[in-house]
Amino acid sequence: DVKVTQSSRYLVKRTGEKVFLECVQDMDHENMFWYRQDPGLGLRLIYFSYDVKMKEKGDIPEGYSVSREKKERFSLILESASTNQTSMYLCASSLQGRETQYFGPGTRLLVL
Amino acid sequence: SQQGEEDPQALSIQEGENATMNCSYKTSINNLQWYRQNSGRGLVHLILIRSNEREKHSGRLRVTLDTSKKSSSLLITASRAADTASYFCATDAGYGQNFVFGPGTRLSVLP
Numbered sequence A: 001d002v003k004v005t006q007s008s009r010y011l012v013k014r015t016g017e018k019v020f021l022e023c024v025q026d027m028d029h030e031n032m033f034w035y036r037q038d039p040g041l042g043l044r045l046i047y048f049s050y051d052v053k054m055k056e057k058g059d060i061p062e063g064y065s066v067s068r069e070k071k072e073r074f075s076l077i078l079e080s081a082s083t084n085q086t087s088m089y090l091c092a093s094s095l096q097g098r099e100t101q102y103f104g105p106g107t108r109l110l111v112l
Numbered sequence B: 001s002q003q004g005e006e007d008p009q010a011l012s013i014q015e016g017e018n019a020t021m022n023c024s025y026k027t028s029i030n031n032l033q034w035y036r037q038n039s040g041r042g043l044v045h046l047i048l049i050r051s052n053e054r055e056k057h058s059g060r061l062r063v064t065l066d067t068s069k070k071s072s073s074l075l076i077t078a079s080r081a082a083d084t085a086s087y088f089c090a091t092d093a094g095y096g097q098n099f100v101f102g103p104g105t106r107l108s109v110l111p
Helices: none
Strands: A004-005 A010-013 A018-026 A032-036 A042-049 A064-070 A073-078 A087-094 A107-111 B005-007 B010-014 B020-025 B031-039 B044-050 B057-059 B061-066 B072-077 B083-092 B107-110
Touching: A004 A087, A010 A018, A010 B083, A018 A032, A018 A087, A018 A107, A032 A064, A032 A073, A032 B083, A042 A064, A042 B005, A064 B031, A073 A087, B005 B083, B010 B020, B031 B061, B031 B072, B044 B057, B044 B061
Parallel strands: A010 A107, B010 B107
Antiparallel strands: A004 A018, A018 A073, A032 A042, A032 A087, A064 A073, A087 A107, B005 B020, B020 B072, B031 B044, B031 B083, B057 B061, B061 B072, B083 B107
């Protein structure tokens, strides 16, 4: 079974802090994704990566950056957290064919 | 505007009844997928239907796709309390296009 893990289930940070969310997958998937999920808005794609050291902006990249130094690990970085970044963050991975995405359990981030 | 829109937003049924959820989208797609999310958890893939398929089954799940109407439906038969979750459709419009998820249908199955 594919396993996607995220570093924290719950996180509380202060406005202006730098925040790191980490995601690790164990199935040698090429593609990795970061989404945020807000009530009534569904999932919105922040960034994705098709290969090591490669990244592409999704629909809402502003205020975020990512890092993929190793194939199994994809990090989402909030350079200076703001209250409007309070959300559920979901990581996913998939094989190169782009089809089924496998999701981690999510990180619920609260920015005060 | 969103590619995928589920309907209804919320659905409440009794255990043993069937549940039907619909998804509409705007552009041509390669495939459409349905995912389930239990409260506060990640999404779990349920079923994928390609643009050249009209119907697909998996256990108690039946998915249909009508590309002329740009719509899909997910039918859960003989529902159980454990089916209580949010259900999302996601469309894949092909290389260079991002997956787009709808806002979801919240299903409650009452014992």
